[in-house]
Amino acid sequence: MFKFIKSILQPNKPILEESDNMKKFLIVGLGNIGEKYSETRHNIGFKILDALAEKESFTFETQKLGDVATFKYKGKSALCLKPSTYMNLSGKALKYWMDKENIPLENILVVTDDINLTFGTIRLKTKGSAGGHNGLKDIQNVLQNTNYNRFRFGVGADFGKGRQVEYVLGEWSEEERKILSERLEKSGELIKSFIFAGVKNTMNTFNGT
Structure with missing residues (x-):
């Protein structure tokens, strides 16, 4: 009887539950594999x-197609991918793991460098052009x-x-290295917020910080 009453009081509960995917x-x-690229600006996604x-x-x-790792955060599961395809073929690795794990497009976040942002600036966007990248x-x-979704990390344009x-x-x-540690920590917080709080809340919290 209790189960019957509960089903009447909460008839839509199964619909409200979040699907596994x-x-x-x-x-x-994003980045390039190999030791010679590990500390380059273009490899900030890996870093x-x-x-x-x-x-x-x-x-x-x-x-x-890459180095992968999974971690759990507040009931969510995140697959982290560092493609081994080199930068110019990043889409191949992304699509393979997206399809393999049945992950919807809105739950994908691409982390990349951006010369159009001053060094250390972090910005989350839901769409846009490739910007020459x-x-x-x-x-x-x-x-x-x-x-x-793309998370752009500013590397500046001092060239x-x-x-x-x-x-x-x-x-x-040397000057960039002094600041980089704090910026990396902030970037990690942005990624965790994206996973748990969603893209809009994360944009409001982190963009411009």
Whole structure:
């Protein structure tokens, strides 16, 4: 009798429950594999995920098309991916793990460098152009969609004409290194907020900080 009354009082409860795939997230840090790229500005996506892994005590393992790791946060499950396809083919790895884990597009977050933002600026967006970034270009081509979440980390544009590639593939300056640790921690907090609080709340909290 109690179960019957409960079902009447809460007839819509099963509908309100969050589906399993909506609890799963894919966080993709963009970068290039290899030791020579590890401390370059273009690899900030990898660096942010490595800092998050240290903070949350999870470990990456080499699997198909990248290094992957899973961690739980407040009832949600996040798969972190560092593609091994090199920057220009980032979309291939993203699409493979998106399909394999049945993760909806709105639960994907791409972490990338951005020369159009001053160093250390963090900005979350739900859509937009590739802005000349080859990794984002490939993701856009593979997904045939520009409406995916991207977390842009500003690396600045302190380079002369024609030296953009040299700059983004260059290593951090001493001044940048002094600030980087705090910025990495803040970036990890943004990612966890995206997973738990959602993209709009996270944008309101972190954009411009």
